[in-house]
Amino acid sequence: MIKIKITYILVLSIFMFSCEEKEKSISVKPVEFTTLSQGDLKGNGEENIGKSKLIISEQKIFDVLLGKINFVNDQINPAPKVDFNESIVLAVFDDIKSHGGHSIDITNVSEYEDRFVVEVERLKEGGMLTMMTQPYHLVIISKTSKPIIFKEK
Numbered sequence: 216m217i218k219i220k221i222t223y224i225l226v227l228s229i230f231m232f233s234c235e236e237k238e239k240s241i242s243v244k245p246v247e248f249t250t251l252s253q254g255d256l257k258g259n260g261e262e263n264i265g266k267s268k269l270i271i272s273e274q275k276i277f278d279v280l281l282g283k284i285n286f287v288n289d290q291i292n293p294a295p296k297v298d299f300n301e302s303i304v305l306a307v308f309d310d311i312k313s314h315g316g317h318s319i320d321i322t323n324v325s326e327y328e329d330r331f332v333v334e335v336e337r338l339k340e341g342g343m344l345t346m347m348t349q350p351y352h353l354v355i356i357s358k359t360s361k362p363i364i365f366k367e368k
C-alpha cells in the first residue's frame with residue numbers, strides 16, 4: 216500500500232513539474248496595430264450594427280461596414296486605404312448606450328504559437344451627456360492565418 220502511495224506521489228510530481236515547464240516555454244509576441252477609427256456612432260441603432268467583434272479580410276466586406284458606419288454619422292470619411300493582401304481589420308462595437316462618454320478599446324494584440332489574442336476593454340464608463348451612442352474601435356494588423364480570439368477584460 217505504501218509503495219502504491221509513493222508511486223502515485225512520484226507520478227503526480229513528475230506530471231506537475233512537466234506542466235509547469237511547458238507553461239514557461241510559451242512564446243508570446245506583441246503585435247503592432249494601428250487605429251483606423253475610434254469613437255461613437257450616434258444613429259440610435261439606425262446603422263444596424265449590433266454588439267460585435269469582427270475580423271475583416273476583404274475590401275468588399277470593409278466597404279459594407281464603412282457604409283453602415285457612415286449611413287447616419289459620416290464618421291469615417293475619407294475611407295482609409297487598407298491593403299488586404301498584407302493586412303486585416305479588427306473591429307469591435309459595443310451595445311448602444313443611453314449616455315455618452317463610453318468607449319470600447321482594443322488595448323493589446325498578442326501572437327502566441329497557435330493563435331492571436333485581442334484584448335478588449337472599456338476604458339471610459341460614461342458621462343452625463345444624455346445621448347444615444349454606440350462605441351466602436353477599428354484597428355489594422357498584419358495579415359495572419361492563425362485564429363484570432365477576442366478576450367474582454
